[in-house]
Amino acid sequence: MITFRMNGLEVKAEEGSTILDTAKFYGLEIPTLCHNDGLTPFGGCRLCVVEIGEGLRSKLVSSCTYLAEEGLVVRTDSNRVWASRRMMIELMLAMAPGSKVLQDLASQFGVTKVRFTPRNGECVLCGLCTRICAEQMDAAAIGFQQRGHKRKISTPFDMRSEVCRLCGACMYICPACQLRCQGPQADTALCNACLTMEPSCLDQYDDLQCWMYDAGRCGTCVQEKKS
Amino acid sequence: MKQYRAHLLVCAGTGCVSCGSFKIKEALEKEIKKRNLQDEIQVVATGCNGFCERGPIVLVQPDGIFYQLLQVEDVPHLVEEHLLKGRPVKKLMYVPPAEKQPVPKMKDIEFFKHQRLIVLRNRGRIDPEKIEEYIAFDGYEALAKALSEMAPQAIIDEILFSGLRGRGGAGFPTGKKWAACAKEKRSPKYLICNGDEGDPGAFMDRSVLEADPHAVLEGMIIGAKAIGASKGFVYIRHEYPLALKRMAIAIEQARENGLLGQDILGTGFDFDLEIVQGAGAFVSGEESALIASVEGRIAMPRQRPPYPAQRGLWGQPTVINNVETWATVPNIIRRGADWFQGLGTETSKGTKIFALVGKIANTGLVEVPMGISLREIVYGIGGGIPDKRDFKAVQIGGPSGGCLPAKLLDLPVDYESLTAAGAMMGSGGMIVMDDKTCMVDVAKYFLNFLQDESCGKCVSCREGTQRMYEIVKAITEGQGKESDLALLEELATITKDASMCGLGQTAGNPVLTTLRYFRHEYEAHILDKRCPAGVCKKLIRYVVLAEKCTGCQACKKACPKECIKGTLKDVHLIDQSNCIKCGACKEACKFEAIEEQREEAIQII
Numbered sequence: 001m002i003t004f005r006m007n008g009l010e011v012k013a014e015e016g017s018t019i020l021d022t023a024k025f026y027g028l029e030i031p032t033l034c035h036n037d038g039l040t041p042f043g044g045c046r047l048c049v050v051e052i053g054e055g056l057r058s059k060l061v062s063s064c065t066y067l068a069e070e071g072l073v074v075r076t077d078s079n080r081v082w083a084s085r086r087m088m089i090e091l092m093l094a095m096a097p098g099s100k101v102l103q104d105l106a107s108q109f110g111v112t113k114v115r116f117t118p119r120n121g122e123c124v125l126c127g128l129c130t131r132i133c134a135e136q137m138d139a140a141a142i143g144f145q146q147r148g149h150k151r152k153i154s155t156p157f158d159m160r161s162e163v164c165r166l167c168g169a170c171m172y173i174c175p176a177c178q179l180r181c182q183g184p185q186a187d188t189a190l191c192n193a194c195l196t197m198e199p200s201c202l203d204q205y206d207d208l209q210c211w212m213y214d215a216g217r218c219g220t221c222v223q224e225k226k227s
Numbered sequence: 228m229k230q231y232r233a234h235l236l237v238c239a240g241t242g243c244v245s246c247g248s249f250k251i252k253e254a255l256e257k258e259i260k261k262r263n264l265q266d267e268i269q270v271v272a273t274g275c276n277g278f279c280e281r282g283p284i285v286l287v288q289p290d291g292i293f294y295q296l297l298q299v300e301d302v303p304h305l306v307e308e309h310l311l312k313g314r315p316v317k318k319l320m321y322v323p324p325a326e327k328q329p330v331p332k333m334k335d336i337e338f339f340k341h342q343r344l345i346v347l348r349n350r351g352r353i354d355p356e357k358i359e360e361y362i363a364f365d366g367y368e369a370l371a372k373a374l375s376e377m378a379p380q381a382i383i384d385e386i387l388f389s390g391l392r393g394r395g396g397a398g399f400p401t402g403k404k405w406a407a408c409a410k411e412k413r414s415p416k417y418l419i420c421n422g423d424e425g426d427p428g429a430f431m432d433r434s435v436l437e438a439d440p441h442a443v444l445e446g447m448i449i450g451a452k453a454i455g456a457s458k459g460f461v462y463i464r465h466e467y468p469l470a471l472k473r474m475a476i477a478i479e480q481a482r483e484n485g486l487l488g489q490d491i492l493g494t495g496f497d498f499d500l501e502i503v504q505g506a507g508a509f510v511s512g513e514e515s516a517l518i519a520s521v522e523g524r525i526a527m528p529r530q531r532p533p534y535p536a537q538r539g540l541w542g543q544p545t546v547i548n549n550v551e552t553w554a555t556v557p558n559i560i561r562r563g564a565d566w567f568q569g570l571g572t573e574t575s576k577g578t579k580i581f582a583l584v585g586k587i588a589n590t591g592l593v594e595v596p597m598g599i600s601l602r603e604i605v606y607g608i609g610g611g612i613p614d615k616r617d618f619k620a621v622q623i624g625g626p627s628g629g630c631l632p633a634k635l636l637d638l639p640v641d642y643e644s645l646t647a648a649g650a651m652m653g654s655g656g657m658i659v660m661d662d663k664t665c666m667v668d669v670a671k672y673f674l675n676f677l678q679d680e681s682c683g684k685c686v687s688c689r690e691g692t693q694r695m696y697e698i699v700k701a702i703t704e705g706q707g708k709e710s711d712l713a714l715l716e717e718l719a720t721i722t723k724d725a726s727m728c729g730l731g732q733t734a735g736n737p738v739l740t741t742l743r744y745f746r747h748e749y750e751a752h753i754l755d756k757r758c759p760a761g762v763c764k765k766l767i768r769y770v771v772l773a774e775k776c777t778g779c780q781a782c783k784k785a786c787p788k789e790c791i792k793g794t795l796k797d798v799h800l801i802d803q804s805n806c807i808k809c810g811a812c813k814e815a816c817k818f819e820a821i822e823e824q825r826e827e828a829i830q831i832i
Binding site for chain 2: 041042043044045046049059060061062065066067069080083084087088091092094095115116117124125127144146147148149150151
């Protein structure tokens, strides 16, 4: 067993398990998009970033790919982590504003503006479809093409794949094209209908203090600190 | 062995070869044969001298006379005057800028005088395709020492004590990396030489591979002994055909001489090398991506740790070092860690090769001790800025590096100082810029490179570089908003923070350093819609000054878009809607009647 600290709490993890696994086990919620328990970790969406280390040497790593280490110090919801997550959500929303998963994340993390020109595409290149196709369906009919800004997902040579069985797993797992949000306005790429209006304690503290995502935050701590 | 009275060392690095140095060599050989001197004079093709701007270069030894910018037509005269009559040819020698007297000897030329050659010690003096010449200059002496006298741990301790740090960019202590890999019990272990040099304007790895491939080999065999590896790979990008060719020859010769393969030097140690050709993606230079590429997968970085020293090639412990690092190793083993310790600064030891390019009088490759100031490199070795222009900035560390302004010219060049100033050592590209360079345009150039070369895995890097490019591009086109600067800063910082590999983690640097040192230029673009350097085409326009125009029609003929109107002896007019701002008209005008306007706010058309 490995022992390390997460948000000030001493936690234990199995050898070979990731920070994300450990957080889940202890009931700490870390947002993910490109992660799925049945597939190999990818680490592309950068939503699950957490801060490790202390002081000037602290850095952000993706918790889905970072293995638990003895003596590690992890902060899952620091200001720095949230700033990154918000920016990732903003960047991905500008790619695919129609995704309900992304719009929900935007509301949860209080992303209230998209400052980039929306591209109104459908894909955020999370690679879930390519991994489910290769690893679970044993087909590898689709994959990444090109790199950088030309990157896209397609079949080899953009032709109909001979190994594709039209099983639909790629669509089933897609966070962008399956669940749709009808709310976003053309000019802002945002819906924000489910926006959590309660004040966030991150305005007052360095780390998030409360874990009542689903119940809605009470805001007591924030008011207490203010007074 | 045959004795010659003179050696003609013809530079055969890629730079000189592309200027025709092989033709020069051929002509020299022909001329020498014609005059029946072939038994007295030998012509040798060597590796790159570094002074690539002056190619093709021929060095005459033992006199040390340096001939530059040679043409095939010069050869008969050169052979007759210098080699027959003993009179060095003045007009083919190097004349320093702003001086009239030529400098005949290589060792007196400013460019070479201040350099300290360790990694490049054999450049320009041995034929890289002959192992005998390398051995004649103490080659493979360190290998013999390491294999016969030193235990693996002793080699690692020596490297650790020398303070050698990785020359590929991040500057991780080489000894620590080796020690971590040696500690692993699993086998087989692998070695990789990272020759995937992709920075724009950088060519030191190519030059080392071309000039002294055996030094890299020797370093790798020593490293293999230290960590207990039995197989190594030399990864070279396919854009470097000459380096690939010379490396292949070197490996073949090493095998023939019992320096590679089974039972090396009779010590019972086995090690072999293989060349892997890279397809030329910038991101392949990142170690985990390079390993993926060697394995035959897409060059896409993965999370570290586990570091390659624990889980590298095919999941096995792997040490991966840069070309320059490998080539430094034999020197440390041969001359001792104490000697290496004495060079450089407190935390950065030894020498570093820089590719000095851009707006500088002496373009080329220089090897200098760590801790030398930027001023000494730019003004001492580099000879300053040509055309009497002012120094503006120097871009260090490739696309992920940063631009340092004139006020930091006295900064010592070492890992820590550069990082603190917002740049980085990187692989050693040094691009000098004069006052005609627009820093926003420079940031745009590097962002464009990065958005092309990001592997595209992380949202932060792929989208971050694209969006930064979009914003900076809009600024250079006069479409910038005041809020853009804050957004750029935020985006650049988060791109650095949230990305997985070294590419993304430094991708914000071009923006952050230009914003830090040249914010006023961004502000001029955004607030005044003006490009102070007159580079951003959307923010300048060319107009004909009516009082100076003689109506000669020179500009009209020069215009590629045919957008200048006017009849002979009449004042001409430039049609702004079609003008592509190429400046051909301004160059063509003999009467200075065409002005480039950038001072006042220009209506964006």
